[in-house]
Amino acid sequence: MIDFKEQQIIDFVNKEGKCSSKKIFDELKLSISYSTLKRLISKLKADNLLSTSGKGKGTQYSISPSFEVIQPIDIDKYYEKEIDDRKINENFSFEVITEVLAKFNVFTIDELMHLNSLQKIFESNISELSDSEYIKEFERLAIDLSWKSSQIEGNTYSLLETEKLLRDKETAKGKTREEASMLLNHKEVLDFILENPDYLEPLLVSKIEDVHSILIKELDVDRNLRKRRVGISGTNYRPLDNEFQISEALRETCKVINSKESVFEKALLALVLISYIQPFMDGNKRTARIVSNAILMNKNHCPLSFRTVDSIDYKKAMLIFYEQNNISSFKEIFINQFEFAVKTYF
Numbered sequence: 001m002i003d004f005k006e007q008q009i010i011d012f013v014n015k016e017g018k019c020s021s022k023k024i025f026d027e028l029k030l031s032i033s034y035s036t037l038k039r040l041i042s043k044l045k046a047d048n049l050l051s052t053s054g055k056g057k058g059t060q061y062s063i064s065p066s067f068e069v070i071q072p073i074d075i076d077k078y079y080e081k082e083i084d085d086r087k088i089n090e091n092f093s094f095e096v097i098t099e100v101l102a103k104f105n106v107f108t109i110d111e112l113m114h115l116n117s118l119q120k121i122f123e124s125n126i127s128e129l130s131d132s133e134y135i136k137e138f139e140r141l142a143i144d145l146s147w148k149s150s151q152i153e154g155n156t157y158s159l160l161e162t163e164k165l166l167r168d169k170e171t172a173k174g175k176t177r178e179e180a181s182m183l184l185n186h187k188e189v190l191d192f193i194l195e196n197p198d199y200l201e202p203l204l205v206s207k208i209e210d211v212h213s214i215l216i217k218e219l220d221v222d223r224n225l226r227k228r229r230v231g232i233s234g235t236n237y238r239p240l241d242n243e244f245q246i247s248e249a250l251r252e253t254c255k256v257i258n259s260k261e262s263v264f265e266k267a268l269l270a271l272v273l274i275s276y277i278q279p280f281m282d283g284n285k286r287t288a289r290i291v292s293n294a295i296l297m298n299k300n301h302c303p304l305s306f307r308t309v310d311s312i313d314y315k316k317a318m319l320i321f322y323e324q325n326n327i328s329s330f331k332e333i334f335i336n337q338f339e340f341a342v343k344t345y346f
Helices: 004-016 021-028 034-046 095-101 109-126 131-152 159-168 177-195 205-215 243-259 263-277 284-298 311-324 328-344
Strands: 050-053 060-063
Touching: 004 021, 004 034, 004 050, 004 060, 021 034, 034 050, 095 243, 095 263, 109 328, 131 159, 131 177, 131 284, 131 311, 159 177, 177 205, 177 284, 205 243, 205 284, 243 263, 263 284, 263 311, 263 328, 311 328
Parallel strands: none
Antiparallel strands: 050 060
């Protein structure tokens, strides 16, 4: 998170444009030493919120091209405005993928340190498990993920009913066949990834399509990339409606994800960008959650169940990326769910 003084520096640079550290120090008057100001500026630069130009005493600071993507947004304040009153990016942006996310990291140094420390706990925990114990824990997480991922999409099965369905093939009374199929498909694709952890390495469009095909099996959903327009409830954002552009956007997404060093960044970008592109007529967010988890599992990282995510909060964070190309709210969900998974499973 950005503290108060860091936010003041950002606001000043955003208003003034390019400026030196001395100008920031002299005019902002933060009641801190010049060396402390330089340290704060260095941190903001390391976190890709500020950019530099020039050298030595001629160094000037400006807002980073990635600023709009990663700056914190007050989600409650954002949704105080109704859908038609919000100023948004209505059209899909290739540039946010190829010119921003491809070139800048979305996690701050502190966030990555936190995630890596949690990963070490996970590694320590699983080192004490036998193969059968690991599989048992994974099945517990898979049930939670299948339930929550389906619930986000409107499935009405309870967690207990989901457990009975996936373990005992016992369908719940009063529920539709489609709801049961959605849950069973989640379990099938998760089992496939457990058996083939490197299947999505490297990430390819065809592999994303394979995951989607399993997730929509026996559901009334078209396979393959969509060829017509799709609308998203709750927003005026319009995804691409051209099959060739959709394919290109997915290829660029795979290229960016494959180029990233951080497993966490790969997983987060898959989670957000597949949803943003909306490459299929239905099942996009489900596909994104599975692909994201497959990336984590391939590198022996803890997968996410999303069990404690509020469905409305998930959708709101996703809509902010659609409308503002800002990842901060969704990044917070990702970090919180990774922490929950490490502390809850295995």
